[in-house]
Amino acid sequence: MRLRPFNLEKDFDAIKDWIKDERTHAFWCANHTNYPLEKEDFSLLLREIAEMFGDAPFVATTDEGEVVGFFCYGLNYETNEGMIKFVMVDGSKRGQGLGKEMLKLAVKYAFEITKAGAVQLNVFPENERAKKCYEGIGFVERNLTPGAFKYKDEAWGRCNMEIKKEDR
Numbered sequence: 001m002r003l004r005p006f007n008l009e010k011d012f013d014a015i016k017d018w019i020k021d022e023r024t025h026a027f028w029c030a031n032h033t034n035y036p037l038e039k040e041d042f043s044l045l046l047r048e049i050a051e052m053f054g055d056a057p058f059v060a061t062t063d064e065g066e067v068v069g070f071f072c073y074g075l076n077y078e079t080n081e082g083m084i085k086f087v088m089v090d091g092s093k094r095g096q097g098l099g100k101e102m103l104k105l106a107v108k109y110a111f112e113i114t115k116a117g118a119v120q121l122n123v124f125p126e127n128e129r130a131k132k133c134y135e136g137i138g139f140v141e142r143n144l145t146p147g148a149f150k151y152k153d154e155a156w157g158r159c160n161m162e163i164k165k166e167d168r
Helices: 008-015 022-029 039-053 098-112 128-136
Strands: 002-005 056-061 067-076 081-089 118-123 140-151 154-164
Touching (some): 039 067, 056 098, 067 098, 098 118
Parallel strands (some): 081 118
Antiparallel strands (some): 067 081, 140 154
């Protein structure tokens, strides 16, 4: 697997249909963009998070170049903490360890290239599969905010997870 910068024109069609329902969409992006994913809305979201946080989008590819994953990463220079957001994997390839492999590379990038001292991410604990994936590569719960997000008649918590460079 390889990581490379996301290219909207080249990569959007590969990822746009990975999320098949509204609930999964809400798990993925906390409704920061509309469902279903449209190029213009997604482009706006990427521009906004780049301007506000310095986040950059990446894709994970097979060694042959097939796009199999997506995430955004930014570094807070004041705290020296990296932040991973908007993690998604091709649904037809889930269960093959691609998410873990992609996140291991993202964490390696954060520590080795951006020199982050820690990397964090947020996950809804109700998204058990994602939380288990993050725990599987070493992320630990830092704090939990119950009922932080409302989805239809559900209230989801927000779990902030972290992996520290010295704990790897």
